[in-house]
Amino acid sequence: MSVYLDNAATTKPCKACTDAMLAAMTENYGNPSSLHTMGLDAERTVDTARKQIAAALHCDASALTFTSGATESNHLALRGAAAVYGKRKRRIVASAVEHACVRGALALLEEEGFEVIRISPRENGVFDPADFLAAVDDNTCLVTMMLVNNETGAILPVGEVFSAVKRDHPQVITHTDAVQGFLKIPFTPEKLCADLLTVSGHKVHACKGVGALYHKKGIRLKPLLTGGEQEGGLRAGTESVPLIAGFGAAAASLSATVSARTETVRALRTAAIEQLSAVGGVTIQSPEDGSPYILSISVKGLRSETVLHFLAERGIFVSSGSACSKGKQSGVLQEFGIRQNAADSTLRLSFCAENTAADIAALAAGIRDAQARLVHKR
Ligand code: PLP
Numbered sequence: 001m002s003v004y005l006d007n008a009a010t011t012k013p014c015k016a017c018t019d020a021m022l023a024a025m026t027e028n029y030g031n032p033s034s035l036h037t038m039g040l041d042a043e044r045t046v047d048t049a050r051k052q053i054a055a056a057l058h059c060d061a062s063a064l065t066f067t068s069g070a071t072e073s074n075h076l077a078l079r080g081a082a083a084v085y086g087k088r089k090r091r092i093v094a095s096a097v098e099h100a101c102v103r104g105a106l107a108l109l110e111e112e113g114f115e116v117i118r119i120s121p122r123e124n125g126v127f128d129p130a131d132f133l134a135a136v137d138d139n140t141c142l143v144t145m146m147l148v149n150n151e152t153g154a155i156l157p158v159g160e161v162f163s164a165v166k167r168d169h170p171q172v173i174t175h176t177d178a179v180q181g182f183l184k185i186p187f188t189p190e191k192l193c194a195d196l197l198t199v200s201g202h203k204v205h206a207c208k209g210v211g212a213l214y215h216k217k218g219i220r221l222k223p224l225l226t227g228g229e230q231e232g233g234l235r236a237g238t239e240s241v242p243l244i245a246g247f248g249a250a251a252a253s254l255s256a257t258v259s260a261r262t263e264t265v266r267a268l269r270t271a272a273i274e275q276l277s278a279v280g281g282v283t284i285q286s287p288e289d290g291s292p293y294i295l296s297i298s299v300k301g302l303r304s305e306t307v308l309h310f311l312a313e314r315g316i317f318v319s320s321g322s323a324c325s326k327g328k329q330s331g332v333l334q335e336f337g338i339r340q341n342a343a344d345s346t347l348r349l350s351f352c353a354e355n356t357a358a359d360i361a362a363l364a365a366g367i368r369d370a371q372a373r374l375v376h377k378r
Helices: 015-026 039-059 070-085 100-111 129-135 158-168 243-254 257-279 304-313 341-344 357-372
Strands: 065-066 090-095 115-119 141-145 173-177 196-200 213-215 282-284 294-299 346-350
Touching: 015 039, 015 243, 039 065, 039 196, 039 243, 065 070, 070 100, 070 115, 070 173, 070 196, 070 213, 090 100, 100 115, 115 129, 115 304, 141 158, 173 341, 243 257, 257 282, 257 294, 257 357, 294 357, 304 346, 304 357, 341 346
Parallel strands: 090 115, 090 141, 141 173, 173 196
Antiparallel strands: 065 213, 196 213, 282 294, 294 346
């Protein structure tokens, strides 16, 4: 039996996804740009998926561009918007807890001469919208702030910040990386006042290698990839019809169950908090009002990797922090006020609605075992 508690890293593709992918690979395998019937069928498949994701986001299908994943969507959003709107306005304001791919895009923009202002949470680990507002000036082209932090599950006040920014500086472009919030917590790009919004397939029970970028009507972006008219000229390259079809099917299937899944996952997280709090030396690091899908804990006196491998040998799979960091710390936990020695001992547990009470019990027993066997061995 394996216990998979690393759903913020990636999720198991659902049946709706694999069925749609299989059909797109075995029957409907035309190129959407081809003018014959098979091409038109493939184009229709892409259109259907676009509508399914648009329905899940409560936006217009024409506002979505398919990409290879959130990393590309974030780069297209930030670098694509900076190229258009940042010719004279050279300041970008970002949260200091963004995913590595946003940090990577910002680093490239800094190399191009943009000034990036990074806003940290206050001492209590909570963002104060006033800090963003104070940083946004007439020289600012872009503000970016993720919706749910992938390391702690903290929900950031994106709507509050973006609406205030838009009120005071309507010309500033707003972008949110909504990867860990999509189909998990309720939001729409409109309610968040987001001009640009990133989602990823493999975090919502679709396959790896597909994502989408929402861009509000009228927002212009410079494409990263050119040389083809696909995706309205915004993203050249033959569309991966199977990946896109699977993403659309997964989004349609999940959007019918957002609140039921939230209830299930919330109960699992509560059980995890209760059972892990009873294990000596375990500290809960996630905010109480964070996403029900993510729980960050620290196991006193033990390094994350040691516990991770100990659990993996028992078939329990968790993350040491954020999956993309491969054991390298991003500094995000410290931004949230978590001390270095606790960060060194951090495990990220992330749930999906298929997890069970037995998974949580196995996790708690595994960590109790790790404490008993590993602490005195050091
Ligand atoms: N943004 C956030 C918040 C994430 O959690 C991740 C994945 O870990 C990404 C972006 C990157 O997503 P993708 O693997 O689709 O490029």
